[in-house]
Amino acid sequence: MKRVMLIVAYDGTNYCGWQVQNNGTTIEGELNKALSSLLKEEITVIGASRTDSGVHALGNVAVFDTEARMPAEKMAYALNSRLPEDIRVQQSFRVADGFHPRKTSCIKTYEYRILNREFELPGERLNSHFFRKELDVAKMQAACPPFLGEHDFKSFCSIHTQAETTIRTIHSLNVTKEGDIIRIRVTGNGFLYNMVRIIAGTLIQVGFGATDPSEIPAILAACDRQAAGPTAPARGLTLVKMEYPEHPEFPA
């Protein structure tokens, strides 16, 4: 028996999120199906981040156990030919038997992408949130520092959360603009349900002037979902990467 880790990229547009459910196709379900068919045994992956419907990933992580003799490194190629074209394994390798991708401390990086111009661009529609009103990037940048460090992020958490605590640590949060594309990139030790999308929605409000950057500390302190901005749409969000500080050797 060996435990294998997969680094998985996907376009979440056509999926009901990561986690297997009764109605609708999921990333996890497609991986289980492709793995079981490839390895001729019933495989159930354990995912690191159970992304929502419509959210994308460049580097989500999943592990599974197998008796197969196929070298772990070869599995990425073999799996991709059995997966739909909107899911692609980027890497596969063996990890320690006890490794659990959600119970091991990790640093996640997300990117929220906004197309900010007068008219939509069809080629950007699947992985950007289109926003017509001009956004002031300098103001959005000025709103970032109060988010850094350890805070109770209850204001930035969907009321549907099941989390035991709403305290999280954000290591970095920055906003950059290139042409018509504004990118919000955030790194932290874990995120609450919808937290990145609510941060993005709040920064967008700052960008068009509905909220002043100076209001962010009070919004955080309120510990009230009503105090923050709206949840920005799923299509703009991508899980960029997961890093395990206790395991600097992967992803390679």
Next chain:
Amino acid sequence: MKRVMLIVAYDGTNYCGWQVQNNGTTIEGELNKALSSLLKEEITVIGASRTDSGVHALGNVAVFDTEARMPAEKMAYALNSRLPEDIRVQQSFRVADGFHPRKTSCIKTYEYRILNREFELPGERLNSHFFRKELDVAKMQAACPPFLGEHDFKSFCSIHTQAETTIRTIHSLNVTKEGDIIRIRVTGNGFLYNMVRIIAGTLIQVGFGATDPSEIPAILAACDRQAAGPTAPARGLTLVKMEYPEHPEFPA
């Protein structure tokens, strides 16, 4: 009666190209339908570039005549709400009654986009050609100069062409790389059927060493489709813009 010009962007993935045909949905057909519904008269656009199935555009051009009193500038907004989300008009404005987008001399810019890495990225699949073998960009760049200027491009033209002459002028051709993305950008006074995709296919062969940059002049001189490389897939190609030197006022 007035003649109106549209600048149109689209993701060509789900279309049988620009031109109306009996079987399958086309960009031209969708524009005619949306315009006729908006303006309450039968509208038939004249397109500038009849792009192939699967080819994208950021700035194709179409004109049509209408009796409608709606100001031409307002039409872009009104049309977009009646078009599918993979077609978006970027601008609409009045032009001289006699203006014909194919009979007026113009300069077209195309971009061919290649994703060059070990594994596909789902988010790039609709507008890039995935190529696994490493491409030598310096060699691809070295192959560009012989294409510049006026040549008989018969070697770079599909045998299905109906063009009267295969002589064309290329104003610029360059290859750039950013991360895993290689872009081939070409500007000229018109292109033969599949010409940009055959140039891209030939440059890819140069990139992985099947063709030497020094062979390009002989490939051009052969005036034989067999001498050039394969036709690269449609999904990597985007019509970036059209410029009318006699009408420097548009697109605005």
